[in-house]
Amino acid sequence: MERAEKDALVSTLNGVFSDAGVVVVTHYSGLNVAELSELRRDMAEAGASFRVTKNRLAKRALESTSASEITDLFTGPTAIGVSDDPVAAPRILAKFAKANEKLIIRGGIMGDTVLDETGIKALADLPSLDELRGKIVGMLNTPATRIAGVLAAPGGQVARVIAAKAEQGDAA
Incomplete structure (x- = not known):
């Protein structure tokens, strides 16, 4: 990956961390392409996204945001789930993690609030905005x-x- 591509990715991730309603950090070690595709499809249907991240670039993107407190979650094979609705991404990821133990929820951030695994699962149990x-x-x-x-x-x-x-x- 060239420097310009890295800078563009850092800029994109910076926008994601700054503007998203919720960001969920996961480890996805052992998931195959079919499982990742299924997860991405489920996330897209819920209005969320799931992307694999490069830890070093994600940490650079986090430096100038209010989400910088979750930098230590970016170790190993990391992917992030992002949505504007604070319940959508946690709900889909928690459901998928329950059915597939290869996906591990590490934590995340909602606004300025840092969430651990328990906090993410608590968000997943809340009713969605449409249900409310x-x-x-x-x-x-x-x-x-x-x-x-x-x-x-x-x-x-x-x-x-x-x-x-x-x-x-x-x-x-």
């Missing part, structure tokens, strides 16, 4: 549904009374 939005909409709709039911009930009762009187009139 759905719950909020459901909570907002519930009172409206109840109000409509209460308002419609008297009209329905009057209609049933009239129908009952009409049946009594027909029977007589």
Whole structure:
């Protein structure tokens, strides 16, 4: 890799570390190409990305960011999972790591908060942003549904009374 390519990669990684909602650092030793492809596909479907990094270049990229505290995680065969949604990347990586013990979650960072493996797994257990939005909409709709039911009930009762009187009139 030429110096210009390295500088471009450092610049790209610097942007990733500065702008991402969450960065998860993993070790991927022993994963084959098919497994890595499956993981990348799952991450892409969730709006996240997974890339293998060169440790020395990643450490250089971390130097001028608020994520510099995770520099010590970059040893051995390292890859990062990145997403804007703080739950997407941790959820997919934790699920994959549970099914495949060759992927080891080392830690990561969310904003200015450094996370260890336990913190990443705690993020993975949280509901996604879309799920939370759905719950909020459901909570907002519930009172409206109840109000409509209460308002419609008297009209329905009057209609049933009239129908009952009409049946009594027909029977007589």
